[in-house]
Amino acid sequence: MKILVCIKQVPDMESRFKPAASGVWYDESDLAWRMNEYDEYAVEQAVQLREQLGEGCELTVLSIGPDRVGEAIKKALAMGCDRGVHVQDDAAATKDPWQIAAIIAAYAKDQGYDLIFTGMQSQDRGSAQVGVTVAEDLGYACATTLVGFAYDNGTVTAKRELEGGIKGVVKLTTPALVTCQLGLNVPRYPTLPNIMKAKKKEIQAIAVAELLKEEPLAATVSFHPPAKKGGGIVLEGEVGALVDQLMGILKEKTTVLR
Amino acid sequence: MFLDLTEEQKLIQDTARNFARAELEPVAAGLDQGDDREAMLVNLKKLAKLGFMGLNVREEYGGTGAGCIAFSVAVTEIARACASTAVTVSVNNMVCEVIQAVGSEEQKRAYIPKICSGEFTAGSFALTETGAGSDPSGMTTRAVADGDSFVLDGSKIFITSAPYAGVFVVWAVTDKDAPKGKGISCFLVEGGTRGLIVGKEEKKMGQHAASTNEVIFDNCRIPKSALMGKLNDGFRTAVTELAGGRIGIGSLGLGVGLAAMDYATRYATERSQFGQKISCFQAIQWMIADSYTELEAARLLLMNAAFRKEQGKSFAKEASMAKMFATEAGNRACYNALQMLGGYGYTRDFPVERYARDARVTTIYEGTNEIQRVIISREILRHFS
Numbered sequence: 001m002k003i004l005v006c007i008k009q010v011p012d013m014e015s016r017f018k019p020a021a022s023g024v025w026y027d028e029s030d031l032a033w034r035m036n037e038y039d040e041y042a043v044e045q046a047v048q049l050r051e052q053l054g055e056g057c058e059l060t061v062l063s064i065g066p067d068r069v070g071e072a073i074k075k076a077l078a079m080g081c082d083r084g085v086h087v088q089d090d091a092a093a094t095k096d097p098w099q100i101a102a103i104i105a106a107y108a109k110d111q112g113y114d115l116i117f118t119g120m121q122s123q124d125r126g127s128a129q130v131g132v133t134v135a136e137d138l139g140y141a142c143a144t145t146l147v148g149f150a151y152d153n154g155t156v157t158a159k160r161e162l163e164g165g166i167k168g169v170v171k172l173t174t175p176a177l178v179t180c181q182l183g184l185n186v187p188r189y190p191t192l193p194n195i196m197k198a199k200k201k202e203i204q205a206i207a208v209a210e211l212l213k214e215e216p217l218a219a220t221v222s223f224h225p226p227a228k229k230g231g232g233i234v235l236e237g238e239v240g241a242l243v244d245q246l247m248g249i250l251k252e253k254t255t256v257l258r
Numbered sequence: 259m260f261l262d263l264t265e266e267q268k269l270i271q272d273t274a275r276n277f278a279r280a281e282l283e284p285v286a287a288g289l290d291q292g293d294d295r296e297a298m299l300v301n302l303k304k305l306a307k308l309g310f311m312g313l314n315v316r317e318e319y320g321g322t323g324a325g326c327i328a329f330s331v332a333v334t335e336i337a338r339a340c341a342s343t344a345v346t347v348s349v350n351n352m353v354c355e356v357i358q359a360v361g362s363e364e365q366k367r368a369y370i371p372k373i374c375s376g377e378f379t380a381g382s383f384a385l386t387e388t389g390a391g392s393d394p395s396g397m398t399t400r401a402v403a404d405g406d407s408f409v410l411d412g413s414k415i416f417i418t419s420a421p422y423a424g425v426f427v428v429w430a431v432t433d434k435d436a437p438k439g440k441g442i443s444c445f446l447v448e449g450g451t452r453g454l455i456v457g458k459e460e461k462k463m464g465q466h467a468a469s470t471n472e473v474i475f476d477n478c479r480i481p482k483s484a485l486m487g488k489l490n491d492g493f494r495t496a497v498t499e500l501a502g503g504r505i506g507i508g509s510l511g512l513g514v515g516l517a518a519m520d521y522a523t524r525y526a527t528e529r530s531q532f533g534q535k536i537s538c539f540q541a542i543q544w545m546i547a548d549s550y551t552e553l554e555a556a557r558l559l560l561m562n563a564a565f566r567k568e569q570g571k572s573f574a575k576e577a578s579m580a581k582m583f584a585t586e587a588g589n590r591a592c593y594n595a596l597q598m599l600g601g602y603g604y605t606r607d608f609p610v611e612r613y614a615r616d617a618r619v620t621t622i623y624e625g626t627n628e629i630q631r632v633i634i635s636r637e638i639l640r641h642f643s
Contacts, residue, residue, distance in 0.1 A: 190269065
C-alpha cells in the first residue's frame with residue numbers, strides 16, 4: 001500500500017501580515033513558519049494508517065516551496081512518514097490552486113498511490129481547492145472535510161462535517177483522496193529521537209519545472225488589508241426629522257428595513 | 259559563523275514550545291499556588307516520553323543525542339511556561355550527563371535509560387550541605403568502607419526532586435585526612451534505599467512545584483559498586499562536570515525573563531494612561547529595549563557556551579558567563595516587566611509576580627553568581643600571569 005500526504009508550510013497565524021511589494025501576496029520576510037494546521041491532521045491520520053497497516057506500507061510526504069519547507073517535511077518525517085518529496089519552487093506562493101494541484105498530480109500520477117491525504121484548506125490562501133482538484137486530475141474518489149476516518153481492505157469510511165453540525169458518512173474505494181478537518185484527530189508531538197532519525201530519511205528534491213505544465217486559471221490581482229472604515233454619520237436636528245432621516249438610511253444602505 | 263539553529267534544533271524548540279503552551283502553561287499558576295504536584299509529575303513523564311530528559315545523552319542509553327544547543331533551547335521554552343518543570347528537566351538531563359561522563363558501563367545502563375524513559379520521574383544531585391554551599395569541599399557527609407559496602411552518614415540540603423527521584427548522585431568524604439577537596443567521592447544511591455531519608459520540604463519563594471528537600475543518610479549501606487568514578491576524585495567531578503548545568507539554569511533564567519517581558523510588552527500595547535497606550539511612553543520603550551537587548555545577549559552567550567561544549571572545547575568560563583548574565587538579565591527583565599504592569603504586576607491576578615519569584619533563585623542555585631564570577635575571573639587571570 002502506498003500513501004501520500006501533501007503538506008503546505010504557512011506563516012504562524014499570529015504574525016503581523018503586510019502586503020508584499022508585488023501587491024499580490026503577503027511579505028514573507030520576518031515570518032515564523034509552521035505546518036498548515038489542517039495538514040497536521042492529514043499527517044497524523046496518514047501516520048495512524050501507516051501504523052495500522054505496518055510492514056509493506058510506504059508513506060510519502062510531499063511539499064512544494066522554497067528551501068524553508070524542508071523543515072515542515074522534516075516534521076512530518078519525525079511524526080512518522082517514511083520519505084519526503086520536496087518540489088522546489090521559490091515562487092510557489094504566487095501559483096494558483098489549479099497549478100499547485102497540477103504539480104501534485106503530475107508527481108503522483110505514475111506512483112500508484114492508493115490513498116492521498118491533504119488538509120481541508122491552507123490557513124493562508126484558504127481556497128480549499130487543491131485536494132479536490134488533485135483527485136479530479138488523477139481520477140480518484142474524493143471526500144472532503146473529514147472528521148472521522150477508518151480504512152479496511154481497500155475501503156475508506158469517511159465521516160464528513162456538514163453544515164450546522166450534521167455529520168455524514170461516505171464510503172470510498174481506493175484509489176481515493178481525502179481532505180482533513182479540525183476534529184479528525186489530535187496530531188502527535190514528534191518525539192525528539194524521531195526528530196533526530198528524520199535526518200537520515202530520504203528527501204527527494206524535484207525542480208518544479210519538471211512537473212508544472214499548466215498556466216494559472218485564477219491569478220491573484222490584488223492583496224490588501226480591508227479598507228479602513230469611514231467615520232460614522234452624525235445626524236443632527238429635530239427629533240421627527242431625525243427619525244425620517246434614519247429610516248431612509250436604514251432602508252437605502254442596510255438590510256435592516258426593506 | 260553560522261548563528262541559526264539547525265532544522266533538528268528548530269523542530270526540538272518547536273516541539274518544546276508547543277508542548278509548553280498546551281500542557282505546562284495551563285497548570286503553572288495553579289502549581290505555584292499549591293495545587294497538587296501530580297500535574298507536574300504527569301507532565302514530566304510526558305516530557306520524558308518525548309525525549310526531553312536526555313537531550314545530550316547518547317541514543318544507546320536511551321537519550322536523544324541532540325546535543326547541548328538543543329538542550330538549551332528546550333529548557334528555555336519549557337521555562338517560558340513553567341520554571342518548576344524546567345528546573346526538574348534541567349537537573350534530570352545533568353544527572354544523565356554526569357553518569358554518562360563518569361559512570362561505569364553498568365551504572366550507565368542501570369540508570370540513564372530509566373531517567374530518559376520516565377520510569378524514574380527524576381534524578382537528584384546531593385552535594386550541598388548546611389555548612390557546605392558555595393564551598394562544597396567543606397562537606398561532612400561521610401562514606402566509610404565496610405566489607406563490600408560503603409556506609410553513608412550525614413545530611414544534605416536543598417536537594418531538587420528528592421521525593422520523586424529514582425537515583426541520587428551523592429558526594430561524601432571518603433578520606434577525611436586528605437587535603438581539602440581531595441578526599442571526596444561520588445556515589446549513586448537509589449531512591450528508597452534503606453537509610454536514605456527524604457526530609458522536610460523547603461517552603462520557597464518560588465518554583466513551588468519543584469520539591470526542594472533535606473536528605474538524610476542514616477547508616478545508609480550501599481554496595482561498593484555504587485561508587486561512581488575514582489575513589490577520592492569526586493570533588494573534581496562536581497566542579498567540572500556540573501558546568502553543563504549552568505547552561506541549563508542560564509537557559510531557564512532566559513526563558514522566565516522572556517515570558518515576563520512578552521507578557522508586559524503585550525500589556526503595554528493595551529493599557530492606556532494619559533490618553534494613550536503606555537507603550538507610547540519613552541520610559542516604557544526603554545524598558546522594552548533594555549530588557550530584550552539583554553535577553554538577546556544572554557541567548558547568544560548561552561548558544562556560545564553550548565556550542566563550545568558540543569564541539570568538545572573548553573566551556574567552563576563561557577558557561578559561567580552565560581549563567582551569570584542570563585540569570586541576571588532574566589531577573590532584570592522580571593523587574594522591568596513588573597514595573598510596566600504597575601500595581602497589577604504586584605498582584606496574583608497577573609503572572610508577572612510569579613515570574614519574578616521564580617527567576618530570583620536562578621542567580622543562587624547551580625553555583626551562585628558570585629562563584630560564577632570567581633570562575634570567570636580565575637580563567638581570565640590565568641592568561642595574565
